[in-house]
Every structure is written in C-alpha cells, then in structure tokens.
Amino acid sequence: MSFGAEFIDYLNYNYTLLIVTLGTGILCLASGVVGTFTFLRKRALIGDVISHAVLPGVTIAFMLTGVKDPLYFILGALASGLVAVWVVDMVQKHSKLKPDTILALTLSVFFGVGIVLLTRIQRSGNAAQSGLDSFLFGKAASMNVLDVQLFGAIALINVVCIFIFLRGFTLLSFDEQYAKGLGFKTGWLKTFLSVLTVLTVAIGVQAVGVVLMAALLITPAAGARFLTNSIRKMLLFSGLIGAISGIVGAVISSTGTGMPTGPWVVVCLSVLAFIGILFGKEKGLIARIRLRNQNKTKINNENVLKALYKMSDDGQSSVNLNDLKKHDSLESLPVQTILNGLRKDDLLELVKGQVVLTEQGRIASREIVRKHRLWELYLSKYFQLKADHLHDDAEGIEHVITPEIERHLTQLLEYPDKDPHESEIPY
C-alpha cells in the first residue's frame, strides 16, 4: 500500500470519527433540550418508560423488514414509545393503580417483550443483527455517516420545534389549567411534546442505549436547574451539558478499546450535573454553604457587640478583655478572632486589654439590642408567651430581622420604649 492511500484512509477514518462524534453531540444536545420539559413536568420516570419501551418497536421493525435501516428503527421506536405513553395514560385514567405502579409495570412489560424478541433475532443467526445489541448500552462508533446525518437532522428538528413552541410548552408545564382556561388546545400540545420526546429517545438510544437513556433525558436538566432561574437559559445549559457529554462519550468509545458509549456519556453527564449542583449561583451547594458561613459570622459578631453594649453601659465605658471573654453569652466562642474582625470593620478599638466601641460600633450594638427587645415585645403581645419564655427565641431572631422588618415592628408596636422585662429599648 502506498503512502498516499494510507493517508487517505487515515483522513477517512478521522472524517468518520468527526462526523460520528459531532452526531452524538447533537443527539445528546437534543435530549438535554427536550428532556428539560420532561423534567419540568415532573415526568422523569415517563422518560425511563419511553426509553425502555422503544426496544420492542426496534426489534419488530427489524423482524418485519429484515434490514438494518435506521429509518425503520426510528419508526418502530416511535410507534412502541407512543403506545407506552398511551398505555400509561389509559391505565391511570381507568384503574385505581397508583402512578408509580403503572410506570414500573409498563416499563418492565415493554422491556421484557423487547428482550425476548431481541434474543429470538440473535438465535436466528441473522448476520445483520449485530447492530441491535448496541441498543442496550449504545455504541456511537457503530453508526455510519448516513445514520448520523439522519439522526442529527431529526435531533435538530426536535430542538427547533421546542423553541418554536416554547411558549406553549412552558405554559403547559407551569399551569396546565390556566392554559386550558385561555383556550389553548392542551391535549394537542401534550401529544406533540410526547412525540418530540419519543423521537428524541428513539435517536438518543443509538448513542447511549435503552438502559441509560433516561439519564440522558433528565440529568442535563437537573444540573441546569441549579445554574439559572430562566427557562431559556435552562434549555441552553441543559443542551450544552448534553452535547459535551455526548462528544466526550463518543471520543472515548471510538478509541477502539471496546468501550461502550452510553456509560461514558452518563459518567460525563453526572460529573457536569454535579458541578452544576455544587457551583450553581444561588441554589448551588457551595453558594449555600458560603451563605451559611456568612450568617454564622454575622451572628457571632452581633453577639459580641451585644455583650459589649451591655457591659459598657451603652458603649460609654471600656470593657476589660478578659471580662468579655468570660461573659455568659460568649462561652465557647472564638472571641479574640471575632474582635479582630470587628476591629477591621472599625467597630471597636483594642487598647491595652481594654475594648472600646467606636461611634459606629455603638450604633451597631444598639441596633442589635433594639431588635432583640422589639422581638421580645412582639412575642409577648402576639404569641401569648410568658416573660421567661421570650429570651431564647429572641436570641435567634434578632439576627434575622432586616431593617424593613424592624421598621414594620416599631410601627406595629407603636414605637415602644420598654421591653417586657422593663428594659429600655434603645433607638
């Protein structure tokens, strides 16, 4: 073989690889986008049912036609997927079975039939059957360029349809009754969304297989939900998470080490979704831990300020550092660290073992004492609580009261000057 022919082979191989990788990316992108509505309509398990239910459709299509034509596979998958959705709806309407039972039953019946048929095909020794195995775990590398073009085109059409009907699908997912009340044909919208979902599943199983398809439908949306509060951005992120995972999965499985695509796509999906859950702007785990820590610092600071206020006679005198550390309310707190922080904020000064509140510190400490006593007064007035039950609750709530709520409280209580223990409320 000449060098030239080898090079062309190499290019061809890379071209195929590129196309298959891109194709898988597009399939998974479509799953992320379409799956967002499956997720928002709380139909994650229906996604699982559909993906298992396409198997009998695919096998029957093969048995009827005897050829491994992706178009027949998709038609078969679409038919049996829609039948499964219809069965779930009908059984739900006409029986007393609970939804989880119906979903579990439908899934296993369809999948069981699919596996039986698949085994029959394998036993029959039909040479062309080899491709059918890949429906279980997905094998992107077994797709040829023509397959990829067909699947990619369908995936893109699905994505476009979602965006064209974005208003209808959003309204359907958020408030179906209102959509009906506005006179929209919700039955039609639901059917259309089901068709899009089943189609997406039918082509998605080519990449990741029947067993893992539900993950491809739901995981991107679950991760994306942590990243944004806008449905458009959520669709975008969800599609992106799907596409990246699809590409990574295809590349790894094409290395020829016999790696199936599906599991790698799902591993990648899970990592990305987990990153979303960790780093999401407001809802993410880290953001919430950070907020909790900020609150803890705030509570510590305010507790020290409050103790200082009481010990210094409204901030008029200085307080001995050791006395402060021994104060009942500050036991087991890192008082020195807290004081350093407060000094940085110019709320107090440390001079020779004495703590002196600055003007700013005086205002801040008075504020927290005021909130504490206002809340005690509110509790005693509206909660029917005795005087000795008020303090503990106020210890917690004093840190939560915003300026807005404080204004509301003072108005409600008509600018009181004494708390229920006859202590003065400082303004």
Next chain:
Amino acid sequence: MSKEPTLIEAHNLTVVYGRKPALWNVDFEIPGKQVIGIMGPNGSGKSTLLKSIMGVVEPTSGFTKVYDQDIDDVRDRISYVPQRQDIDWDFPASVWDVVSMGRFAQRGLFKRLNKEDQDIIAQSLDKVGMLSFSKRQISQLSGGQQQRVFLARALAQQGELFLMDEPFAGVDISTEEMIIDLLKEMKEEGKTLVIVHHDLHTAQSYFDWLVLLNTRLVASGPVSEVFNDKTLSDTYGGKLTTMSKITQVLENKEFPIRHK
C-alpha cells in the same frame, strides 16, 4: 319588565372524578349580578364548579353556559385565577414571565408581545403592588405575593368577567386588604366577579349573590335571601347520609352514575 340576561347557567351539571361525584345535578342560573360568591365546605365541589364553567374539566353530564353561550365563544371576555396551591412555584420563571402569560390569550402561541402588551403587564403588576418585584424569581415569593401575581396575570387578560378560585386562601392581612380594594375598584369599573370563597364572616359584605354547594346545590340566590341558618347548616352540616351511602356503592360496585 324584561328578564335579566343570564350570566352563568349550570344545567344538571354532574362531574365525576374516577367514580366519585364532585358535583351532582347542580342546576342554577345566575342573573347579571356583579359579585357572586361560591361557598361550601372543603371537597364540596367549589373549584370543580369553577373549572367546569371555564371548560377546564369536562362534565360527566349536563353543561354550563356563560353569557348564554358556549365557553369557547366567550373566552376572550373571561379572566381566570386558578388556585395558587395547584402550581409548583419552584418553576424557572420570573414574576414578569408569569404575568405575561395573561397576554397569551390575545397573542396566541407564536406572536411576540408588543409594546402595548408590555404596558398592560406593567400596569397589571402596578395595580397589585408588585411592579418592583417583576424580576423576582417566583419561588422567592410569599403566599400573598403569589396570589397578587396570579391576580395581575388575570388583570392582564383584560376580561370583563373574572373567575377566581380562593383568592383569599392563605394570604397575609395586607394582601387581603389589597385584594378587597382591588375588587371594589373592579366592581366600580363594571367588571363581574365570581369568587370561590371559604370565610363565612365576610360573605355578606362581599357578595350580591351566593351559590352554596355541598356536592349538590344547596341554594343559589341573592345574599339577603340565601344567607341564613337553615341554608348554612345544610351546606356545612356535613354530607347527606343517603347521598354518601349511594356514593359508596357507586364507587365500590362499579355502577355508572349516568347511562348515556
């Protein structure tokens, strides 16, 4: 004297969920009164009645009409406020997004909202005191604020007849006062209000006309005639023993409630 035009008519309306009747042979006509209350205990079919009028649930038998017409012919004149609790408020949407749904009736599924729509949305938000919250994610709203958003969405529909499902349920006092003021204002503008309500104390002061339900119709008439001890104890005194026995048989023995 000519007969007053009928606002809402229910004719032998029966709605069955599964095998359980939620409404049973409810038959009434409401003349063109302005503020109509639908009252009854929990599970008495109040919401179901409203949903049947809106065409959201299909009646098992019988029918409802609004302005003497089929609901589909008069939808553009009706604004609907479903029950706040029926919705998952953790949905990725802002206050503005939700209120703009009120304009979809006019714009359909595809047409973009124009400047006029934007103005109407902003005005509606302003009327319920939520304009400054328009970018707020809806999961961060309090119950009262959620209710205001739903009212704003209905206002944005610009109907003349408002069907509201429990607008006062679980809201704070200031929201309740705001809603009362809003309803008064709407009344002065000549709007018709149908309100599913549960608080007996306020019924007399709010409504001109009252529909009392307990799966069956107990009474329908002007508040002054209908609001009395007899009807109230019929409405709230529990289900009729015979009726609940029949319901039991319907449910357990697979009998149909209607032959068609």
